[in-house]
Amino acid sequence: MNLKPQILKFLGHNEPYCFIKKAIGNQALPNTPVRGQLSMSELNLPKQLDLKIDKYLLEIVKILNEPIVNLQFNIDSYDLENWSKHLAFHYDRGARFTVLATLRGLSNKFTAIIPINNIIDHLPDKKVALELCKAQYGSELNLSKPNFPVMELHCGKYVLSSSIIDQGLEFKDLIGLNKKAQEALCTLLSTITLLDEAILDKEITQWPKEYSKFGAVGFNLLEGDILILNNKMILHGRTCGYVEIPHLNRWLRVIFLGRV
Numbered sequence: 001m002n003l004k005p006q007i008l009k010f011l012g013h014n015e016p017y018c019f020i021k022k023a024i025g026n027q028a029l030p031n032t033p034v035r036g037q038l039s040m041s042e043l044n045l046p047k048q049l050d051l052k053i054d055k056y057l058l059e060i061v062k063i064l065n066e067p068i069v070n071l072q073f074n075i076d077s078y079d080l081e082n083w084s085k086h087l088a089f090h091y092d093r094g095a096r097f098t099v100l101a102t103l104r105g106l107s108n109k110f111t112a113i114i115p116i117n118n119i120i121d122h123l124p125d126k127k128v129a130l131e132l133c134k135a136q137y138g139s140e141l142n143l144s145k146p147n148f149p150v151m152e153l154h155c156g157k158y159v160l161s162s163s164i165i166d167q168g169l170e171f172k173d174l175i176g177l178n179k180k181a182q183e184a185l186c187t188l189l190s191t192i193t194l195l196d197e198a199i200l201d202k203e204i205t206q207w208p209k210e211y212s213k214f215g216a217v218g219f220n221l222l223e224g225d226i227l228i229l230n231n232k233m234i235l236h237g238r239t240c241g242y243v244e245i246p247h248l249n250r251w252l253r254v255i256f257l258g259r260v
């Protein structure tokens with residue numbers, strides 16, 4: 001499959017995500033190792049990008065034109081009790097884009113995204129967003145850097161500020177200059193927690209239609225699927241659930257692209 005037109009559209013239209021179903025077409029993926037009780041290091045996963053799906057991953061990296069800041073060959077959501085907790089909504093620190101490629105999927109596991117702009121719609125007071133755009137935060141991690149806002153308005157939509165993403169900061173790293181700004185940040189964080197509980201902390205086998213009222217989209221990533229996330233525009237997380245066959249858990253390769 002030629003991914004270039006789809007990725008260029010994603011970039012050109014400033015879309016928050018790009019989902020590519022079965023990117024590798026009908027090519028067979030390699031048999032993935034059975035994890036069972038083995039640790040990640042015992043599994044001895046391939047440490048190089050030389051699987052079939054990696055050719056597409058590397059093509060995407062080239063088109064996105066950002067340096068690789070991190071790379072993980074992880075199997076996620078495994079634990080011995082077979083029950084996996086939800087992964088709360090977050091952005092990947094220090095990464096402009098996150099690219100997930102699925103080597104092995106799970107029918108009852110959903111990666112979810114919610115645009116920052118939709119989170120604003122759920123704030124009790126919309127002035128909070130304006131406050132977060134004008135408030136000048138600092139960071140204990142980068143005291144020498146100039147202060148910056150949490151959010152920016154881009155083409156009429158609220159997005160996270162480039163400073164937060166590019167400096168690799170989390171919300172908890174920010175130092176507010178005034179009480180109003182701190183309160184606005186607390187409101188934003190408690191709204192995200194409410195969305196975590198309403199959307200992610202549920203065991204589901206299908207993505208419920210009513211989640212569209214939150215603007216949340218769920219992807220049941222299956223073998224060969226690739227999902228690209230723009231961390232400035234959306235938060236992502238993962239639903240909780242019971243993994244019937246833990247040794248056949250999801251296997252994702254994840255590349256983080258950014259400027260740190």
Ligand SMILES: [Fe+2]
Nearest residue numbers: 090091092236
């Ligand atoms: Fe993440």
